[in-house]
Amino acid sequence: MTRDDLMFRDGLLNGHRILVTGGGTGLGKVMAEAFLILGAEVFICGRRGNVLDETAEELMGQHGGKMVGLACDIRDADAIDDMLDRIWNNGGALTGLVNNAAGNFVSRTQDLSMRGFDAISNIVFRGSFAVTLACGKRWIDQGVSASVLSILATWVWNGSAFTVPSAMSKAGINVMSQSLAVEWADKGIRLNCIAPGTFPTEGMSARLRPTEGGSAFRDTTDYPMGRVGRMPELANLAAFLMSPQAEYVSGQTIAIDGARYLATGGNFSSMRSWTDEQWAEARQSIRATTAKDKAQRTA
Numbered sequence: 001m002t003r004d005d006l007m008f009r010d011g012l013l014n015g016h017r018i019l020v021t022g023g024g025t026g027l028g029k030v031m032a033e034a035f036l037i038l039g040a041e042v043f044i045c046g047r048r049g050n051v052l053d054e055t056a057e058e059l060m061g062q063h064g065g066k067m068v069g070l071a072c073d074i075r076d077a078d079a080i081d082d083m084l085d086r087i088w089n090n091g092g093a094l095t096g097l098v099n100n101a102a103g104n105f106v107s108r109t110q111d112l113s114m115r116g117f118d119a120i121s122n123i124v125f126r127g128s129f130a131v132t133l134a135c136g137k138r139w140i141d142q143g144v145s146a147s148v149l150s151i152l153a154t155w156v157w158n159g160s161a162f163t164v165p166s167a168m169s170k171a172g173i174n175v176m177s178q179s180l181a182v183e184w185a186d187k188g189i190r191l192n193c194i195a196p197g198t199f200p201t202e203g204m205s206a207r208l209r210p211t212e213g214g215s216a217f218r219d220t221t222d223y224p225m226g227r228v229g230r231m232p233e234l235a236n237l238a239a240f241l242m243s244p245q246a247e248y249v250s251g252q253t254i255a256i257d258g259a260r261y262l263a264t265g266g267n268f269s270s271m272r273s274w275t276d277e278q279w280a281e282a283r284q285s286i287r288a289t290t291a292k293d294k295a296q297r298t299a
C-alpha cells in the first residue's frame with residue numbers, strides 16, 4: 001500500500017496507540033500499515049513471533065514510524081495481560097484495539113468434534129472478548145477514551161453453511177459490540193465492526209477454498225461488481241472508524257463486500273454439492289496448512 005491509497009490527511013492518528021490482533025498477516029497487516037502511515041504507534045500480536053517481526057520490519061522500513069510485534073495467544077487470558085502490561089508500561093495506554101485475529105476452516109458440521117468447534121470459537125469468540133475485556137478494564141480504571149473495531153463477516157446476518165463455529169462466534173462478537181457500545185458509551189469507549197466480503201489472503205484461501213490453490217477467487221462471475229475487495233478499501237474504512245473524527249459512530253456493523261451477500265448470500269452454500277471425497281481432500285489440505293503454521297508458533 002502507498003500513502004496515495006489512503007483518503008485521509010497526514011497525522012490523522014498522531015498520538016494514538018493501536019493494537020491489531022493477528023496483525024502480522026492478511027487484513028490485520030494492511031490495517032496496521034494504514035494506522036502506521038497515518039501516525040499511530042502500532043502493536044501487532046499473533047502466535048508466530050517471526051511473522052510479526054518480519055511484518056513490523058517491512059512496514060517500518062517502508063513508512064517509518066513505530067510498530068512493535070508481540071507474540072501472544074489470545075486464547076490465554078494471562079498472556080493477554082502480560083502483553084497489555086508490556087504495552088502500558090512502555091509508553092502508556094492503548095487508545096484503540098482491532099479484534100482481527102481469527103481461526104476458520106470449512107467443514108461439514110456433522111464432521112466436527114467439540115475440539116474442532118473450540119479451535120475456532122476459542123479464538124474468535126472467547127479470545128476477542130478476552131482482549132476487549134482486558135483493555136476495557138484498564139481504560140475504565142484510568143478514564144481513557146478508546147475505540148474498538150472487530151472484524152466480522154457478512155454471515156453475522158444470514159449465517160454460513162460449512163463454517164458454523166465461525167458464524168456463531170462472529171455473531172456473538174457483533175452482539176458484544178452492540179451491547180458494550182451502550183454500556184461503555186459514557187466511559188468514552190466506542191465499539192464498531194466491519195463485515196468484509198472476499199479479500200483474498202493466504203490464511204483465508206488455504207482454509208476456506210482449500211483445494212483450489214492459487215486459483216481460488218479468480219472466478220468473480222457471481223460478484224455484483226465483478227471483483228473481490230481491494231485491501232486499501234478495507235484499510236480506509238478501518239482508519240475512519242478508529243479516528244477521533246468518528247466519535248459519534250458506535251455500535252455499528254458496516255459491510256464492505258460490493259453488495260455480494262445481498263446478491264448471493266456471500267457464503268459457502270455452494271459446497272452442498274461436494275462429495276465425501278471432496279470433503280476428505282479439503283480436510284487433508286487444511287490440516288497440512290495448520291501443521292505448517294503450528295511449526296512456526298512461538299506463543
Ligand SMILES: CCCCCCC/C=C/C(=O)SCCNC(=O)CCNC(=O)[C@H](O)C(C)(C)COP(=O)(O)OP(=O)(O)OC[C@H]1O[C@@H](n2cnc3c(N)ncnc32)[C@H](O)[C@@H]1OP(=O)(O)O
Pocket residue numbers: 102103104105106107111112113114115116117119120152153166196197198199203204207208266267268282283284286287290294
Ligand atoms: C465466500 C467468501 C467469503 C469470505 C468470508 C471469510 C470470512 C472469514 C474468514 C476467516 O476467518 S479467514 C481466517 C483464516 N485464518 C486462520 O484460520 C488462521 C488461524 N488458524 C489456525 O490456527 C488453525 O487453522 C485452526 C484449526 C483454526 C486452529 O488450530 P489448532 O492448532 O487449535 O487446531 P488443531 O489442534 O490442529 O485441531 C483442533 C481440532 O480441530 C479439528 N479440525 C482441524 N481442521 C479441521 C477440518 N478441516 N475439519 C474438521 N475438523 C478439523 C481437529 O481435528 C481437532 O479436533 P480433534 O480431532 O482433536 O477432535
Ligand SMILES: NC(=O)C1=CN([C@@H]2O[C@H](COP(=O)(O)OP(=O)(O)OC[C@H]3O[C@@H](n4cnc5c(N)ncnc54)[C@H](OP(=O)(O)O)[C@@H]3O)[C@@H](O)[C@H]2O)C=CC1
Pocket residue numbers: 021022023024025026027028045046047048051072073074075099100101102103104123127151152153154195196197198199200201202203204293
Ligand atoms: N480474507 C477475507 O476475505 C475475510 C476475512 N475476514 C476476517 O478478517 C480477519 C483476518 O483474516 P485474514 O487476514 O483473511 O486471515 P489470516 O489467517 O491472515 O489472519 C488471521 C490472523 O490471526 C492470527 N491468530 C489466529 N489465532 C490467533 C490466536 N489464538 N492468538 C493470536 N493471534 C491469532 C494469525 O496469526 P498466528 O497464526 O501467527 O497466530 C493471523 O495473523 C479475520 O477475523 C477473518 O475472519 C472476514 C471476512 C472476509
